[in-house]
Amino acid sequence: MNELELKYGCNPNQKPSRIFMRDGSELPVTVLNGKPGYINFLDALNSWQLVKELKEATGLPSAASFKHVSPAGAAVAKELTDIEKQIYFVKPDAELSPIASAYIRARGTDRLSSYGDWAALSDTCDAATAAYLKAEVSDGVIAPSYTEEALEILRSKKGGKYNVVQIDENYECAPQEYKDVFGITFEQGHNNFKINRELLSNIVTKNKELTDEAAIDMIVSLITLKYTQSNSVCYVKNGQAIGVGAGQQSRIHCTRLAGQKADNWYLRQNPKVLALPFLDNVRRADRDNAIDVYISDEYDDVLRDGEWQKVFKYQPEVLTREERQAWIATQSGVTVGSDAFFPFGDNVERARKSGVAYIAEPGGSIRDDHVIETADKYGIVMSFTGMRLFHH
Numbered sequence: 001m002n003e004l005e006l007k008y009g010c011n012p013n014q015k016p017s018r019i020f021m022r023d024g025s026e027l028p029v030t031v032l033n034g035k036p037g038y039i040n041f042l043d044a045l046n047s048w049q050l051v052k053e054l055k056e057a058t059g060l061p062s063a064a065s066f067k068h069v070s071p072a073g074a075a076v077a078k079e080l081t082d083i084e085k086q087i088y089f090v091k092p093d094a095e096l097s098p099i100a101s102a103y104i105r106a107r108g109t110d111r112l113s114s115y116g117d118w119a120a121l122s123d124t125c126d127a128a129t130a131a132y133l134k135a136e137v138s139d140g141v142i143a144p145s146y147t148e149e150a151l152e153i154l155r156s157k158k159g160g161k162y163n164v165v166q167i168d169e170n171y172e173c174a175p176q177e178y179k180d181v182f183g184i185t186f187e188q189g190h191n192n193f194k195i196n197r198e199l200l201s202n203i204v205t206k207n208k209e210l211t212d213e214a215a216i217d218m219i220v221s222l223i224t225l226k227y228t229q230s231n232s233v234c235y236v237k238n239g240q241a242i243g244v245g246a247g248q249q250s251r252i253h254c255t256r257l258a259g260q261k262a263d264n265w266y267l268r269q270n271p272k273v274l275a276l277p278f279l280d281n282v283r284r285a286d287r288d289n290a291i292d293v294y295i296s297d298e299y300d301d302v303l304r305d306g307e308w309q310k311v312f313k314y315q316p317e318v319l320t321r322e323e324r325q326a327w328i329a330t331q332s333g334v335t336v337g338s339d340a341f342f343p344f345g346d347n348v349e350r351a352r353k354s355g356v357a358y359i360a361e362p363g364g365s366i367r368d369d370h371v372i373e374t375a376d377k378y379g380i381v382m383s384f385t386g387m388r389l390f391h392h
Contacts (some may be wrong), residue, residue, distance in 0.1 A: 028171035034163035055122035063103035073109025075240035143171035197239030221337025331355030345374030
């Protein structure tokens with residue numbers, strides 16, 4: 001099949017709409033279920049590139065959770081801790097495959113933003129992954145293959161309308177890519193730059209102790225940024241993105257946004273949050289929303305009389321601002337990546353507040369000396385990659 005007609009483009013008034021191959025070749029994707037739309041395919045093709053590259057760079061099964069053409073989260077496969085199982089709504093005795101663990105962690109980056117996501121898997125979608133996907137609010141999934149049991153589970157989701165796309169894992173895109181804007185065609189070479197351990201060798205700080213685990217985290221952050229709408233900053237810990245700031249005009253706003261998401265991810269592990277007495281019939285999405293409000297300055301919106309009764313068995317204690325700040329201060333070993341240079345040391349100052357110990361950024365600012373000096377003040381390991389990763 002050379003082309004696929006879509007219901008409409010980004011918005012219902014944008015018709016006609018289709019995806020097709022300019023050179024007349026076969027599309028590398030097959031729709032196994034549902035009817036994906038224009039934005040669905042943008043998410044699917046961007047997220048597939050991310051997970052494919054992440055698997056190639058780390059050797060680990062990889063997954064991503066996409067919303068509006070940027071990753072809400074991305075991760076490589078690692079065994080979930082008991083606390084992670086609790087905050088990601090996984091049964092304690094659940095048997096998880098590596099690819100299921102990767103997706104659960106990717107969606108766990110920012111569960112609020114992943115509501116209605118597009119999932120991407122580097123490996124075969126199995127029953128364990130499909131079962132987790134079925135229980136979440138999600139628009140679709142892309143993978144190189146599916147087991148029969150997984151397909152059966154996914155085809156029963158959303159009344160049989162859940163979008164399931166299979167992609168040829170050997171497909172390589174054309175070296176040149178084109179985009180029309182306002183009737184004018186743009187052309188550029190496809191960004192096939194490889195991100196690997198060698199890219200991290202230029203460590204410019206006094207502290208040069210880059211561990212293997214931190215190097216993987218740097219790779220996760222940079223490959224995630226390669227497919228995130230710019231400007232963008234990504235915080236990573238233990239092979240999992242924990243905060244992604246996308247599409248901001250100011251670099252410091254990216255760093256703050258991603259840092260706030262990283263703080264929220266960590267706050268979900270606070271004992272008071274873990275002990276929240278949810279009613280048994282409260283759905284996952286409603287729990288995520290309640291937690292998000294509870295750990296914010298607007299906690300009264302979910303704790304005041306008439307509101308807490310809707311989600312909790314009894315009224316929880318407030319998690320005060322002082323308690324939140326004290327908890328966040330215990331976070332450590334975090335890596336942050338940036339798709340372009342940090343122009344000032346204020347980005348390092350903000351990142352440090354979220355437990356950042358490692359930084360990967362291109363370098364090249366006229367204030368690089370100040371940025372390095374700020375990193376040295378906190379003993380941070382910083383690598384200058386020399387490669388910008390803008391994505392639009």
